[in-house]
Amino acid sequence: MELTKLSSLFEVEDLRTQFFTPTGIVKAVDGISYTVDEGETVAIVGESGCGKSVSALSILGLIPEPAGKIAGGSIRFMGTDLLKLSDEEIRRMRGRQFAMIFQEPMTSLNPVLTIGRQIRETLQTHLGLSREQAMQRAEELLGMVGIADAGGRLKQYPHQLSGGMRQRVMIAMALSCEPELIIADEPTTALDVTIQAQILELMKDLTHRFDVALIIITHNLGVVARYADRVNVMYAGKFVEMGTALQIYHGPKHPYTLGLLRSVPRLDHPRSERLIPIVGQPPDLTRLGNGCTYEPRCSFRVSRCAAEFPPMQNIGDGHFSACWQYKEVDQTTRDRS
Amino acid sequence: MYRYLIKRTFSALVVTWIVATLVFFMLRAVPGDPLAAMLFDVGDPQAAQELSQKYGLDQPVHIQYVKWLGHMLQGDFGSSIYGSRVPVSQIISEALPRTISLALLSFFIAITIAVPAGIFAAIRKNSALDHSMTMLAFLGLSMPDFWLAILLIIVFAAHLHWLPAIGYVPISQGVWPWLKHLILPSIAAGTAFSAIIARMIRSSMLEVIKTDYIQVARSKGLRKKTILLVHALPNALIPVVTVIGIAFALLMATTVVIENVFSIKGIGRVLIQGILNRDYPVVQGAILVVSVIFIFTNLLVDLLYTVIDPRIRYE
Amino acid sequence: MARTSTAQRIEQNADQNSAESTDHRSRWADWWLTVVHDKKAFAGLIVLTILLMTAVLAPLIAPYDPNAMEYDMMEPPSFKHPLGTDDLGRDLLSRIIYGTKISLFIGITTVAISLSIGVVLGVVAGYFGGWLDHIIMRYIDLQWAFPNFIIAVYLVAVFGTGILNLTIAISLAFLDDFARITRGMVLTIKKEQYVSAARAMGASDYRIMRRYILPNATAPIIVQATVSVSYAILAEAALSFLGLGVEATTPTWGLILAEGRSFISRAWWLGVFPGLAIMLTVLSINFLGDALRDFMDVRESRGLI
Numbered sequence: 001m002e003l004t005k006l007s008s009l010f011e012v013e014d015l016r017t018q019f020f021t022p023t024g025i026v027k028a029v030d031g032i033s034y035t036v037d038e039g040e041t042v043a044i045v046g047e048s049g050c051g052k053s054v055s056a057l058s059i060l061g062l063i064p065e066p067a068g069k070i071a072g073g074s075i076r077f078m079g080t081d082l083l084k085l086s087d088e089e090i091r092r093m094r095g096r097q098f099a100m101i102f103q104e105p106m107t108s109l110n111p112v113l114t115i116g117r118q119i120r121e122t123l124q125t126h127l128g129l130s131r132e133q134a135m136q137r138a139e140e141l142l143g144m145v146g147i148a149d150a151g152g153r154l155k156q157y158p159h160q161l162s163g164g165m166r167q168r169v170m171i172a173m174a175l176s177c178e179p180e181l182i183i184a185d186e187p188t189t190a191l192d193v194t195i196q197a198q199i200l201e202l203m204k205d206l207t208h209r210f211d212v213a214l215i216i217i218t219h220n221l222g223v224v225a226r227y228a229d230r231v232n233v234m235y236a237g238k239f240v241e242m243g244t245a246l247q248i249y250h251g252p253k254h255p256y257t258l259g260l261l262r263s264v265p266r267l268d269h270p271r272s273e274r275l276i277p278i279v280g281q282p283p284d285l286t287r288l289g290n291g292c293t294y295e296p297r298c299s300f301r302v303s304r305c306a307a308e309f310p311p312m313q314n315i316g317d318g319h320f321s322a323c324w325q326y327k328e329v330d331q332t333t334r335d336r337s
Numbered sequence: 338m339y340r341y342l343i344k345r346t347f348s349a350l351v352v353t354w355i356v357a358t359l360v361f362f363m364l365r366a367v368p369g370d371p372l373a374a375m376l377f378d379v380g381d382p383q384a385a386q387e388l389s390q391k392y393g394l395d396q397p398v399h400i401q402y403v404k405w406l407g408h409m410l411q412g413d414f415g416s417s418i419y420g421s422r423v424p425v426s427q428i429i430s431e432a433l434p435r436t437i438s439l440a441l442l443s444f445f446i447a448i449t450i451a452v453p454a455g456i457f458a459a460i461r462k463n464s465a466l467d468h469s470m471t472m473l474a475f476l477g478l479s480m481p482d483f484w485l486a487i488l489l490i491i492v493f494a495a496h497l498h499w500l501p502a503i504g505y506v507p508i509s510q511g512v513w514p515w516l517k518h519l520i521l522p523s524i525a526a527g528t529a530f531s532a533i534i535a536r537m538i539r540s541s542m543l544e545v546i547k548t549d550y551i552q553v554a555r556s557k558g559l560r561k562k563t564i565l566l567v568h569a570l571p572n573a574l575i576p577v578v579t580v581i582g583i584a585f586a587l588l589m590a591t592t593v594v595i596e597n598v599f600s601i602k603g604i605g606r607v608l609i610q611g612i613l614n615r616d617y618p619v620v621q622g623a624i625l626v627v628s629v630i631f632i633f634t635n636l637l638v639d640l641l642y643t644v645i646d647p648r649i650r651y652e
Numbered sequence: 653m654a655r656t657s658t659a660q661r662i663e664q665n666a667d668q669n670s671a672e673s674t675d676h677r678s679r680w681a682d683w684w685l686t687v688v689h690d691k692k693a694f695a696g697l698i699v700l701t702i703l704l705m706t707a708v709l710a711p712l713i714a715p716y717d718p719n720a721m722e723y724d725m726m727e728p729p730s731f732k733h734p735l736g737t738d739d740l741g742r743d744l745l746s747r748i749i750y751g752t753k754i755s756l757f758i759g760i761t762t763v764a765i766s767l768s769i770g771v772v773l774g775v776v777a778g779y780f781g782g783w784l785d786h787i788i789m790r791y792i793d794l795q796w797a798f799p800n801f802i803i804a805v806y807l808v809a810v811f812g813t814g815i816l817n818l819t820i821a822i823s824l825a826f827l828d829d830f831a832r833i834t835r836g837m838v839l840t841i842k843k844e845q846y847v848s849a850a851r852a853m854g855a856s857d858y859r860i861m862r863r864y865i866l867p868n869a870t871a872p873i874i875v876q877a878t879v880s881v882s883y884a885i886l887a888e889a890a891l892s893f894l895g896l897g898v899e900a901t902t903p904t905w906g907l908i909l910a911e912g913r914s915f916i917s918r919a920w921w922l923g924v925f926p927g928l929a930i931m932l933t934v935l936s937i938n939f940l941g942d943a944l945r946d947f948m949d950v951r952e953s954r955g956l957i
Binding site for chain 1: 548549550552553554555556557558559560563567568571572575645646647648
Binding site for chain 3: 352356363364475476479480481482483484485487488490494495502586587593594597598608612620624628631632
């Protein structure tokens with residue numbers, strides 16, 4: 001009998017994370033809510049500085065105190081609110097139930113420890129494997145991520161591996177304890193273009209094979225289109241649009257999403273066509289007003305936008321938009337296609 | 338890597354030779370011709386004649402130099418010009434173990450205090466513990482080593498009578514007597530060294546804690562102790578090793594002074610006494626030994642570097 | 653021959669970068685503010701000022717003649733003799749006050765000489781390069797392998813004791829730091845655009861060194877100078893303590909400690925106070941030097957050197 005799912009694997013509700021700086025409180029994450037189901041791939045898209053990495057660190061409990069603080073909200077993982085757990089309890093879940101892949105493979109591995117050591121640590125710590133068992137599993141994992149001569153590589157040090165290989169090692173480390181959720185923060189941004197595709201394919205393949213949910217954080221729309229089931233568009237600490245990849249791409253309903261899509265050069269459009277960048281600068285996160293945060297740069301704005309912050313509205317079929325003018329945005333998209 | 342080792346060792350030997358040569362020529366440049374004075378001291382003309390021939394004193398400088406080098410390589414450093422004309426090599430071989438004992442014990446005590454202190458100061462940055470450690474470090478660096486020695490003597494030897502103020506007992510006569518005589522000197526000699534190392538470790542740890550790979554280690558859910566001791570500390574120690582080399586030289590310099598305060602007949606005391614007595618063969622020998630110690634400590638530190646940092650090992 | 657306007661513009665730019673510009677005035681003001689805010693450095697500055705005044709006004713401040721052996725011997729600190737007397741009946745406070753003068757004088761003079769020679773060597777080696785650089789740096793590296801204090805000991809062994817020899821020995825021993833730092837700075841500054849521009853306009857080597865390179869290299873040299881003064885004072889104290897320093901007639905702190913050394917079991921004040929004077933001096937210099945270094949770091953990171 002099929003049980004109806006009462007809750008998703010992973011639910012974030014109204015998460016707010018802040019940093020205390022000499023110039024004021026930076027609201028890096030200002031109330032985001034989303035869910036991730038088992039085995040699903042959800043993308044969080046946005047420019048640098050919009051708060052996507054901070055939201056990932058918040059999930060893992062890696063926000064440095066006292067400089068920063070999670071100011072509110074809840075993060076439910078398999079029913080448990082992570083924000084209510086003690087440090088020790090979260091530590092036990094890190095690497096075991098959820099894991100993270102970071103952006104910079106060149107600096108993410110410890111230069112004085114062997115690859116083997118760095119992979120087997122989690123297995124020994126969380127699963128209680130012996131050194132030999134852990135090494136064996138590490139070798140298997142390296143093979144799974146496509147590294148040849150896995151046994152030999154285990155004894156090597158990070159500086160002996162290329163950037164792409166190091167990222168594969170990171171993936172292996174993340175998968176080692178077979179977590180339910182992996183968060184990948186810009187996993188391919190620091191890699192060569194040719195390697196990027198390989199790594200992404202690898203991640204897609206492995207997450208499907210192990211039924212791991214994946215949150216992929218990126219500013220690269222191309223990545224999102226191919227690999228994500230659902231997409232959350234983030235701007236200045238808030239989500240502005242949420243939906244399936246298809247919905248976002250073919251029918252964006254927020255000016256920012258539209259702006260992002262239009263500013264990406266496309267091979268299938270004529271070269272003479274001009275790129276339309278988004279005007280203006282990202283906002284100062286210490287000085288956010290009452291209205292829509294995107295309003296100053298928005299070409300669809302009306303007076304209401306500066307006065308009232310638009311809430312996230314369900315516009316049907318699991319597609320959400322936080323814009324008073326979403327109908328106009330939709331119209332523009334239809335007109336152009 | 339082996340090519341590097343050989344190159345460094347060779348370079349160390351060359352430097353030793355250069356220093357020896359400098360010592361030779363500089364001591365002979367001293368006004369007042371101490372070697373003539375040396376002969377004069379001998380009194381007995383026959384012995385004087387023998388000495389003169391042995392060291393080639395009547396011959397041109399460069400021949401003296403060659404003769405001297407020859408003697409040196411055979412381990413003959415000449416004899417003290419005083420008293421019973423004890424061979425310098427004997428003086429040095431008796432003195433060396435004392436200096437080494439003192440240096441090693443100082444080093445050991447200093448490191449035992451400095452490393453944990455530096456680590457704690459780093460993980461509790463800006464706390465009361467951190468600030469007081471920094472202040473102690475400043476004090477340790479600003480205090481003249483011989484003054485600290487005197488203070489220790491006043492408190493622990495003169496007033497409390499817990500520990501002796503002077504002398505040295507070879508370890509063959511018992512570990513505790515040997516230790517007892519070396520505790521105060523080691524503390525006095527090791528304090529400045531300890532301060533330098535502690536500060537260095539603190540700043541190095543602070544750098545390491547900020548790195549990506551430590552954040553990754555945290556994200557893997559490893560225990561705090563593991564992250565600190567297995568992931569952070571080895572990386573933090575790498576720059577410290579360079580400092581240890583320089584700081585150890587300072588430690589040796591301090592040892593020279595401390596030996597004099599505590600009347601420990603090590604190389605330092607031999608050297609200073611030799612200078613005060615104008616006992617040039619002794620001075621020559623002592624300077625050479627001290628120099629060799631420095632040169633080869635530097636070499637050791639360079640080699641240690643290759644062992645610790647895998648990036649250098651597997652070039 | 654027309655000067656290129658680009659070169660002219662760069663030279664004007666360099667003038668703004670050079671320490672000889674109006675920026676000079678605000679630099680000292682900035683530095684003053686930094687010191688005032690850092691409590692330790694400020695305390696250090698006050699102590700040093702007091703010491704310097706003591707040194708200059710010694711004959712006026714000292715209660716007794718430092719060499720007069722007329723008083724009760726081995727007296728502990730009392731109202732009459734605030735720091736006690738030594739075994740020859742001399743007042744310790746007076747001796748320490750007079751010692752301030754000589755110890756500070758030696759400390760500053762030796763560093764001044766060392767700096768002059770070391771900086772010249774560094775600039776010449778760095779600027780001209782080639783075999784000159786090679787020879788100079790071979791020697792500097794050799795000296796650098798040994799602690800400065802040990803070199804000073806060696807030199808005293810060769811020259812003999814006495815205040816003049818001591819000064820020469822310490823000055824020479826501390827050369828290596830200045831030479832190395834200066835050469836490093838010169839090599840960095842040499843690559844700057846304004847130096848090439850100046851050379852393109854035909855400035856002589858001397859002019860370039862004096863007007864462009866040296867002013868911009870002063871920051872680390874000043875920091876090194878403060879460090880060296882503290883080490884020089886410690887070195888002089890140690891050498892005098894060992895009997896390798898000044899003659900018995902000139903009371904420096906190190907010498908006073910040496911004289912009192914045999915009596916410390918009965919007269920602790922003879923061991924404590926002279927050393928305390930040394931420590932306070934060195935500590936103050938270190939605090940100041942630290943603040944100075946922080947200040948220079950901040951300015952450097954802002955591109956102002």
